[in-house]
Amino acid sequence: MLSVIRERIKNAPGGSVSYATFMEMALYHPKHGYYQKNKEKIGRNGDFYTSGTTSAVYGAVWADVFYSMFRELEIPFVICEIGAGDGSFAKSVLDEWQAKGYPALDYVVIESSPYHAERVGRKLVGHSWSCYSSLEEFQSVCPSFHGIVFGNELLDALPVHVVKQTSSGLKEVRVALNENGDLINVAVHADGQLRKWIEDYQRELEPGQTMEIPLAMTSWLGMLYEWIRRGFVVCADYGYTEEEWRRPEIREGSLRGYYRHQLIPNPLSHPGEMDLTSHVHWDCVRKVGGDYGCSTSCFQSQQEFLLENGILDHLVKNAGRDPFSPEHKKNRAIRSLIMDNSISRYFQILIQKKDGCS
Template identity: 85%
Template structure:
């Protein structure tokens, strides 16, 4: 991967590329990109955990939430589109619970670009009916107007971002270049008008010395998504900041990081193609784009609050055996791990948006 990036930089005007281009290659290159490789990425043997990998109860709670959302929408058929389905753990737990509850037929659509993950999903969902598309555009070509629920868990944080810094000489874009020995380094260039326009529209002025990620790709992608939806819900589960939080001194250096073997790597240029790259999402931007396309926010809260409100404690097993390694004990420990103050859920937020359109 590093040789591919070096070659791109050498051929780039000015000898540097944007962080967005770097991330696109490091994460999504068809041969060398992190997400495209045939390797375990989620769970104990991977680089990071997700809520759905912690316990099947996570998906079971969502199954009930989805059912009530569909009922509220009043649609004649139920279609759930999960974008960025990973290894299929969430899809399987949702479908298992859906089937166990005897809910009406559900069309479960998986959007997943990684062939490796698609194979994992196929194994996990072999007892269920589902469909797979490599890209959202592929599904949209067959479904030009969508009615249903779109769900993305830790989807937006992995979209490529530009990086800017407010300096004493004005707004600069931080790009990726090479030093004399061929190592990847940061360089500062003048920020273009597109970045300035995004900041003006979605954030306002940066503080002196502040570094921040600008999600041009996400903003454009969201507009196309909301435009495609006729009637339905859009649900994003991710970690991010509001405009006010972005101004706090402790995150003045930005949020772009890597995760490698469950270790946070502060320098995103380390291990290109070998580690996950992620940045916190701009919740205010997502909400505003939704409003602009007639898909306003109907709910926003921490995942911890969401799970408690929607009955995760009802899934606790009663009358468990004395064996601490029994399935009941494991399930109860997993539930507690999702709702305790130090749990993963404390750091995630859930944004629910609703679009009321014509049929």
């Protein structure tokens, strides 16, 4: 992967590429990109955990929420999950859906990684589902959508540009090579597109502040919201509001890597071998949705969301004394999702609703 990136930088105007270009190569290169490789990425033997792999209860709670959402708008029972990972979430939703005897459900998976698509297929044996390699491929057979779109830790993995407010003005931080061929940061004057994004969604940066600018996410969301005619967009992810971006502790930005469950502060380390992620700009997501007729019906921490939607009802009473029994494991998993130091404390749930009838 490193040789591919070096070649791209050498041939780039000015000898540097944006962080968005670097991330696109490091994560999504068809042969060497992190997400495209045939390797374990999620869970104990991977680089990170997700809520959906922590416990099947997470998907079970969502199954009931999804059913209520379908009933609210009286829309077709269709769920489109974008970026399904190893299929754990899809399986737990479909298992609970079947157990509750809800109406027949069309479950569509969008997964660009052949490795992950194969893993999803193994998880969903016995269930009815379909898979597409990209949202564009699905849109070619479904030009307008009625249903629910769900993405768990989807937006945080989209490529971002990086800018810094300096004493000499707004600079874009880009990726270049030093004399030894190592990847390094360089700064150039930020272009008008980056400045306009800040104008539209962030107002201004504090002196010395570094921030990720999600041009790719903003554009992609516009295409997504335009495609949806009636239904919901659900995002489970970690991010900040405009005010939270001003906190001193994130003055240096949020872009980092995860490698073997270790946080790697330098995103240029291990290109193609580790996950890269940055926090979501929630106000931008909400504003883009609003521009396309999507109102926000829920925005809260995942911890609060799970508690309000009945996760404690899944606790097993009288689980017996064996601490290794399935019942005890289930109860521990539930607690691990809602305790104050749990993953859910750092995640937010955003649900946007489009109830137009075009």
